[in-house]
Amino acid sequence: MSLVLASDAQKAARDAVTHAAWGSPLSVAQYQEREARLRAHPWSREAMSTWLWVGGDGAVLASCETFRTDSFLRGEDGRYAQGDSYAIASVFTETALRGRGYATRLMDAVALELERVAPRPHAVVLFSDVGAPLYRRSGYVEVPAWDWHLDASPEPGGRAVDGGLQETDVARTLGRMRRPGVPFHLWPSASQVDWHLERERIYAELLERPRPQTCGAVVGASTALWTMMARYGELVVLMLDARDASDAQALLGEARRVAHRAGLKRVVWWEEAATAPLLAGVPGAVRAPRDGSLPMLRPLRPGLPPAPEVPFPRALWV
Template sequence: MSLVLATDAQKAQRDAVTHAAWGSPLSVPQYQEREARLRAHPWSREGMNTWLWLADDGRVLASCETFHTDSFLRGADGQLTQGDSYGIASVFTEEHLRGRGHATRLMDAVAAELEQVAPRPHSVVLFSDVGAPLYRRSGYVEVPAWDWHLDAADAPGGRPVDGGLQETDVAGALARMRQPDVPFFLWPSAAQVDWHLERERIYADLLARPRPRSCGAVVGDSTALWTMNARYGELVVLMLDARDASAAEALLTEARRVAHQAGLKRVVWWEEPTTASLLGGVPGAVRVQRDGSLPMLRPLRPGLPPAPEVPFPRALWL
């Protein structure tokens, strides 16, 4: 058996079979269009690969994708060193081939390959929809995953935000945000955040539905970025840097309004240890155990802190 990079033709063939797992509510041609557009996005072109685990006769046994993300490791002197981390997505084995260890061997082979090719190896992350045990076998450790929900509403009054953000504001918004004061973290680029907005654009086009009027907001020094998850009727907060409780409430209240206006059901954000107390205090916010998207981390080098000490903003999801 061997690990290879997929050709464009092989990627298109894989789309036809992975539709069963991730295609709904899109038709097969719509899902193929989604995949083609996502692969053509600048963030994918910068650092996305599709990996195939092949049988000796060349049949595809399992596949997955990797995306490059910048990560930062704090040294003993407190200084941050930038390195290479990778997100793994779309791990897939066709139904008739499951239960024979193909996905496990693919995961082991991809991590071994990344250890070799990464110029400054840091970590591999994934967001499991099938629990932790499968990926634990390949050295991944999970992080407890909680979501917060807030109903979409036209909520009048309250502290207004200073303004909404548009797609062209993403780089500036990221630059305003404080990076986490922790030993190790991954930090999305503007292109990575725009990849989420490309998903929003694709679903808005294919499902013929309106897009939210903004992709974030600012109030004082505080900033939020969000995107529509049309499939689940949610406005999902990708990144949030709130300096105090009043700013957190103003940003999330604006998100509720934007969600309401776009015909979405709720605002959702991922709990992060550093902001949980601030954001959890927002009136009406409900804490929910996350169903799927369980963050898991596998070091590519010694010296990384334990996975539960690593923050996972939703912008890192793939």
């Protein structure tokens, strides 16, 4: 058995197989179109690889994808050194091949290969939908995961925001956001955020539904970026930099209005240590254990802090 990078033909062949896991509510043809468009996105072309674990006869036993993401590790001098981290996605083994350890061998082989080829290796992360035990075998450590939910509303009240954000504002918006003041963090590029918006564009077209009027908002020095998850009827907050509780309430109130106008059911955001104290007082906000997308981290070098100390905004999800 060996690890290989997939060819374009092999990627397309895996799409037909993985539709059963991730394709609903799209048809097979629509799902294949989604995957082709996402792979054609500039961030994917630059950052994405598809890996296959193959048998001696060339048969594919398991597969996954990796996406390179910028990460930053603080040194003893207090300065951050930029490095290379990788998000693993779409780990898949066909039903008839499960229970034989192929996915675990794939994960181990991919991490070793990334450690070997990365010019500035930091970590590998993933967002598990099958719990933690499978990936603990490969050295991944989970991060406690909570969501906050707010029902969409036409007029939730509270302060108005200073303005909404459009797709052309993403790069400038990321530049004004505060970076986490922690020893180690990952930070998305503008292209990575736009990859989430490309998913929104694709689902809006294929499911024939309206897109949200904005992809974020600003109030004072505070900022939020969001995207529509059409298949779940949610407006998902990708990044939230709220300087105080009043700003957090204003940004989330605007998100509720935007979600309502787009015909969505609710607003959802991932809890982070920096913003959690500001969100508990938002009227109507409900905190719940996250169902899936459990962040997990495996270091590629010594000296990284424990996984639970690493922040994971929704923009890092793949």
